[in-house]
């Protein structure tokens with residue numbers, strides 16, 4: 339699957355309190371959470387009219403902090419098509435895989451600038467910066483995780499394996 | 505093998521597992537709270553769940569916004585309560601019996617050495633202090649456990665932390681972990697387990713070990729593991745739990761090793777906006793940082809020893825006129841002990857508020873949310889932007905001793921120079 343979209347750039351150590359602040363956590367409704375996506379990193383981001391289909395690019399340790407799955411849920415529900423970062427915090431990484439939010443670990447993530455158009459091929463790991471005509475190779479998922487991603491998420495995988503057991 | 509490998513190999517029924525290996529494992533305890541459980545329950549139902557795999561392995565603790573701060577929070581807790589009833593889940597803790605999850609679970613003997621514990625809360629790593637493999641996951645993982653009893657895990661590489669020397673006065677376990685995070689950085693242990701060894705372990709009580717394991721995640725760690733020794737065994741024995749010793753093989757090779765001499769350690773203060781931004785308290789004190797609020801509590805430092813230490817500093821003194829000092833015990837049991845030991849009187853005499861157990865201000869929920877521009881010294885674990893309230897407020901992290909001294913002085917202060 340190929341994803342193409344406009345890039346929004348964030349820095350290092352973007353934590354889940356910035357992605358979805360606790361003051362919005364008295365609901366688990368994705369559309370409500372989406373409105374406040376990235377609120378404390380960039381106020382109003384989730385209510386922007388130009389974020390649908392776009393790509394978030396960040397530095398090291400994206401999604402550090404609390405385990406709240408509301409963070410990747412908010413990003414996905416806001417219509418962000420993919421998150422690319424130099425590295426992800428562990429729990430965010432696992433949550434994104436589990437809920438089927440495409441994420442890509444890319445060493446060259448910091449070569450992207452706000453507004454660049456990026457294209458990501460999730461199968462091959464090829465990442466292109468269309469604006470700058472550059473191309474990179476992202477780290478591929480380990481085989482086990484690919485199975486989860488291919489199933490569409492962890493629960494899809496669980497339900498399938500439960501069905502095959504019975 | 506490392507402690508992490510040993511526990512996970514045993515769980516997998518294998519003689520050996522290697523870092524990087526992916527495992528599908530049966531979970532002993534699956535924890536969720538008032539923020540993360542609603543999402544897990546919703547997903548469980550969405551994916552056709554009717555009866556949970558094993559109700560006795562499920563723990564539900566409403567602690568973040570309780571006693572419910574608003575209608576939405578009340579609705580979330582209602583969802584947990586009804587789910588517990590419908591599924592026959594015994595381990596649901598209502599106000600009056602509850603505590604902050606990571607204080608409550610060990611205290612109640614719900615987690616023990618050798619267990620595999622997953623929790624939809626990043627500080628689930630706290631139970632590594634008991635020699636359990638305990639790690640934070642998301643709500644979908646918890647829904648997966650409700651459906652199948654299982655979770656997927658990657659065997660982590662481990663970092664060995666060798667602790668030597670003896671604590672100086674007013675230097676605590678909190679200072680050990682803050683210092684370590686500053687050495688490793690906030691992602692220095694990402695995907696790895698921290699494992700604590702060395703002669704200094706003898707000096708670190710169970711409460712202190714919980715504090716250290718609790719903040720493993722602030723260095724990105726997947727787990728913060730202690731071997732099982734006499735200290736652990738004594739703690740477990742009080743709860744009628746028999747455990748085996750857990751230690752590491754002599755020839756184990758670690759991904760990285762860090763050495764920390766406690767006798768060289770000063771009380772630490774972590775500056776906004778990262779837990780790794782630490783300075784010695786002596787340096788912080790010189791800067792004369794004015795404080796509006798002090799919070800003593802949380803899953804990091806809301807245990808009885810923490811309250812004793814704070815009370816020792818506050819006894820016979822008053823909180824500075826411009827400071828609000830909020831003391832929040834970690835569980836109902838801690839409340840009872842604090843009452844019995846006369847600590848509550850000391851806090852009230854010093855003009856602190858003493859609250860019922862709750863996460864409260866730790867995540868800016870309620871019970872002490874900061875206004876624009878305000879500064880707090882807190883014994884909690886995170887000082888990110890907006891963590892305790894307004895995005896333009898600031899949180900400095902420290903031990904109960906430094907927090908209490910700062911409450912008295914009204915600026916960040918060294919408890920040894922009151």
Ligand code: SF4
Pocket residue numbers: 568604605606625627802803804862863866867884885
């Ligand atoms: S006390 Fe703070 S860190 Fe601990 S569980 Fe509650 S909100 Fe999370």
